[in-house]
Amino acid sequence: MGGVSSDTLFWIGIIVLVAIVVGGCAIVMWARRSAKAPASGPEPGFTLDDMRRLLERGEITQREFDTARDALIHRTRENARKERERLGGTDWGGGNGQDARR
Numbered sequence: 001m002g003g004v005s006s007d008t009l010f011w012i013g014i015i016v017l018v019a020i021v022v023g024g025c026a027i028v029m030w031a032r033r034s035a036k037a038p039a040s041g042p043e044p045g046f047t048l049d050d051m052r053r054l055l056e057r058g059e060i061t062q063r064e065f066d067t068a069r070d071a072l073i074h075r076t077r078e079n080a081r082k083e084r085e086r087l088g089g090t091d092w093g094g095g096n097g098q099d100a101r102r
Helices: 006-036 048-056 062-087
Strands: none
Touching (some): 048 062
C-alpha cells in the first residue's frame, strides 16, 4: 500500500462509520419531530376580548364592535348547531333530543 498504513485506514473507516450513524440518527430524529408537529390550520382570528380591547383603545367604533360581536355570536351558534347535527344529539350529549338540564 503506497504509504498508508492499515491503522490509518482502520481509523478512517471508524470515523466514516460514526459519521454515518450520527447522520442517520439526526435524520430519524428530524423525521419523528416533523411527524409529531401539529398541522397548521387557520389562525384563530379575533376573540371577543381582542375586539373589546380595540374598542377601548378607540381603534374601532361601537358600531363596528357590535357588528363584529354579532357576527362572532352567529358563527359560534351556527357551528354549534352543525356539530349537534353531526353528533345527532343535544348540546348536553344526549342522543334522544331531550334537554338534559330539565
